[in-house]
Amino acid sequence: MQLQTYARILWRRGWIMLLLAVIMAAAAFGFSTIMEKRAPVYKSTIKILVQPARTDFGQAQAAKTLLRSYVAWMDSNYRAAEVIDRLQLDMTPEQLRSDVTIASDDSRLVIQLDVENSNGDVANDIAREWANLFVQWRNEQNQTVRREDRIDAFILDDPRYVLDSPKTTVNTIAGGMLGFLIGLGIVFVLEYMEAGVIRSPEDVERFLDLPVLSAIPPTEG
Incomplete structure (x- = not known):
């Protein structure tokens, strides 16, 4: 199919793709707005710095190796239960852990x-309390070792939450793209269905690859 043919199709039926793109984008935006009011999901993030007392290579490597152990210590039902108890949350440790990611x-x-x-x-309270548990535990562990062998933990900043779901902008763009693609499919289906219909001398020339010498004018009345 030549570029001229594509251009002709888009000129005739491009409005279908644009209309469906606008409708789908508006629907996605409306749905996301409703979900944002009814069931928003916020994500709070907090970061903890693990700092060896010594700066030599061996101590730094030991701290890197211990990081995975620290994550395992934090990501447990025991820690979740402590956070629930401190904040008086109405959920089980398993439910709380399903909402928490530690890396x-x-x-x-x-x-x-x-x-x-x-x-x-x-979400901020949970993140802060969970981080405090780890910092307190490291402080307790450090009391049992020599000062030069200690590995301290510091909270880098206060936790801050952001709206994580729904992602209104992403959903709106995705809805518009989906509507455009659906419209494109409809356009090509319509063109395929009408491929054998001849309406003008230009259609005859296109199908037969022969010039039209004359045409019968339409009758009036």
Whole structure:
């Protein structure tokens, strides 16, 4: 199919693709707005720096190795139960853990804790309390070892929450693209269905690859 043919199709039926793109984008935006009011999900993030007392290579490598153990210590039902008890949350440790993600960054010796909750302030409280548990535990462990062998933990900043779901902008763009593609499919289906219909001398020339010498004028009345 030549570019001229594509251009002709888009000129005739491009409005279908644009209309469906606008409708689908508006629908996605409306749905996301409703969900944002009825069932928003906020994510709070807090970062903990793990810092060896000595800066030599051996101590730094030991801290990197221990990071995974620290993550395992934090990501347990025992820690979740302590947070629930301190904040008086109405949920089980398993439910709380399902809303929490804990990961380590070996290159920076940082542990990141993400908490999802329908209430942003509660998400902040959970993240802060969970991080405090780890810092307190490290302080207790450091009391049992020599000062030069200690590995300290510091909270880098206060937790802050952001709206994690629904992602209104992303959903709106995705809805518009989906509507455009659906419209494109409809356009090509219509063109396929009408491919054998001859309406003008130009259609005859296109199908037969022969010039039209004359045409019978339409009758009036």
